[in-house]
Amino acid sequence: MKLDFSTLRGDLTGGITAGVVALPLALALGVASGLGPIAGIYGAIAVGFFAALFGGTAPQISGPTGPMVVVLAGLFASLSGDASLIFTAVMLAGVLQVLFGFLGVGQYIRLVPYPVISGFMSGIGAIIIILQLSPLLGHDSPSGTLNALQFLPTAITDIHWANLLLGLGTLAMVYSWPGSLAKYLPAPLAALIAGTLLAYFTLDVPILGAIPTGLPELHWPVFGGDSMYLVVEAAIILAVLGSLDSLLTSLVADNMTRDRHDSNRELIGQGIGNTFAGLIGGIAGAGATMRTVVNIRSGGRSRLSGMVHALVLLAVVLGLGSLASYIPHAVLAGILVKVGLDIIDWSYLKRAHRGPRWDLLLMALVLMLTVFVDLITAVAAGVVLAALAFVRQVAQLQLASLQHLPEHLDSEEDRAILQEHRHHIALFEFSGPLSFGAAADLGHHVRMRTEKGSQVLILDFNAVPSLDVSAILAVETIATDARARSKQLYLAGMSDSVYDALKELSGGLPADRVFEDRSAALRAAVKHLQNPALQPVGLASPA
Known part of the structure; x- marks a missing residue:
């Protein structure tokens, strides 16, 4: 030494x-x-x-x-x-x-x-x-x-x-x-x-x-x-x-x-x-x-x-x-x-009331458990609750970031397509790694934000680096719901890891078609609206 x-x-x-x-x-x-x-x-x-x-x-x-x-x-x-x-x-x-x-x-x-x-x-x-x-x-x-x-x-x-x-x-x-x-x-x-x-x-x-x-x-x-x-x-x-x-x-x-x-x-x-x-x-x-x-x-x-x-x-x-x-x-x-x-x-106690209320409650709970129960229970409960609160916060941000408005798009062509067909095409953009916290409500949010007259549903995964099992099952739920309502489901912008994860767990991609990017999916959606017979519902295949 x-x-x-x-x-x-x-x-x-x-x-x-x-x-x-x-x-x-x-x-x-x-x-x-x-x-x-x-x-x-x-x-x-x-x-x-x-x-x-x-x-x-x-x-x-x-x-x-x-x-x-x-x-x-x-x-x-x-x-x-x-x-x-x-x-x-x-x-x-x-x-x-x-x-x-x-x-x-x-x-x-x-x-x-x-x-x-x-x-x-x-x-x-x-x-x-x-x-x-x-x-x-x-x-x-x-x-x-x-x-x-x-x-x-x-x-x-x-x-x-x-x-x-x-x-x-x-x-x-x-x-x-x-x-x-x-x-x-x-x-x-x-x-x-x-x-x-x-x-x-x-x-x-x-x-x-x-x-x-x-x-x-x-x-x-x-x-x-x-x-x-x-x-x-x-x-x-x-x-x-x-x-x-x-x-x-x-x-x-x-x-x-x-x-x-x-x-x-x-x-x-x-x-x-x-x-x-x-x-x-x-x-x-x-x-x-x-x-x-x-x-x-x-x-x-x-x-x-x-x-x-x-x-x-x-x-x-x-x-x-x-x-x-x-x-x-x-x-x-x-x-x-x-x-x-x-x-x-x-130092924290003096200013805790000015910070997030949840953090103050968590600190108080851990303090009480430490004094009246034991240290390991206090720390374990605190870490678990803090982790759950963080997962919930991330899930809320991920769900809030779901975008399907044409004003959000950078491409003039994509924006024009959505403005013209906004009642028939529903585009959803996901951001960040989709977690199990967001997966629980993912299908519900997509369904609630989809116009009743929509015929094509597009899920854009361009900003999603990874999916966990819960998120994959949520995508399957969206696919099942789309088929039940006679809607086409397109997947776009998937990375190799997201593509492989969906394909492996689902035994195939739970969608009608797959596209390299959002623009290609939107153009295909317009063709489907013009002639639905050319786009039969079935297991997804690369575009």
Whole structure:
């Protein structure tokens, strides 16, 4: 693996700064996952190092993220805290991401519509905030969003005021920390240190307690048992969600560095990182937008910066783990609320009402499904609905583009023929690839727009590059209807692919005659009107 040392100074500065920023987030996300703060640190080290080494986005910083932790927290609750199965899911997710990269899936993940991405990201932000409300009030957080909401009235009736004030103070400090000081001491780390010192000397609040230090133990994957379905399902969600999260962050990095990332290589790097994370007892991770931005702004430009960030966290684990045991839960809850608020897509929410109403409804639906059902249902439903809406939109445009008026024609001769015989010749022009969405109403629209006295029906395929099965069957329906009403059906301007598709599926062309272009079909139609006996109805043959 070739490393770039030309930007070494900036990479060291960026990597160290990103590592400092990542420390409180890794601790907090590890706690939120249910696996403990050390799992968050191990995950940040493994994903951060190997995704940087093998990935396709040079300055990207990877590690635990809110979306991934939401999935892991749900899995932790479903498996009653069985860590071996959870780490198996993380390793499987990594293997799937490597497979995605080799199969070239990276280019397709970008096709998820923005309202779907906005909806599930905002939903994830809401879940993180909901799960941290009880810790802010001085209680353990119940597993699951619904359980947390149901427990909230109980928590409100028994507020631990010192805990709440500490958490809100942490949140306020993260938001109000001066930018001039943030260059030297990032806001989350400053709030973590201040909150921990305040609690240690003056407050009696719940703290993390003993945290393991030193090198991690290996956790080999465990297969079999009744819980494997949950493990595999979680692995698929983690793989898809982590891939999406990482590639979105890659786009942010591209915009800042004016570079271009390699999507499939990035998925391979993320997969290797997550595989190692599960192997050493770390939580799953992905490209982290905030940490990547911090790295780039601090001078990081190559993959060395991400590796340095991971080594900084490793040094912390080996030397400062005992100090982290005094960190209060309320402080981490305050930091996580900030993470949740940052994930919510406020920029889109503020202007969504000015955009298409359907996109707003789709975003809201995905958000609600994310919060109250699960992520895979939310994303799957959002993508399917968005695809159906797009097919419907394309179909409406294709049907609206059906033209049979002489004013539309460029040829003076064609226009003159239609003006003279407009009540006897019906010409329809199709544009673009006829889709199955338009095919359902194609026959109906042709029939409704055809004059009752029309004797010849011409379908012009000059602007149609391809037909699917639904469109071919629709043409057959038009042909059947034309014969039933004793009309001639001419096909014109077909490309070789359209000609072959119609002929193969129909066992012959479903028309009376076929012409190379519209003009030839119109002249033949005039001859038929002048002497119908010369044009018997029958199976189409080339003109």
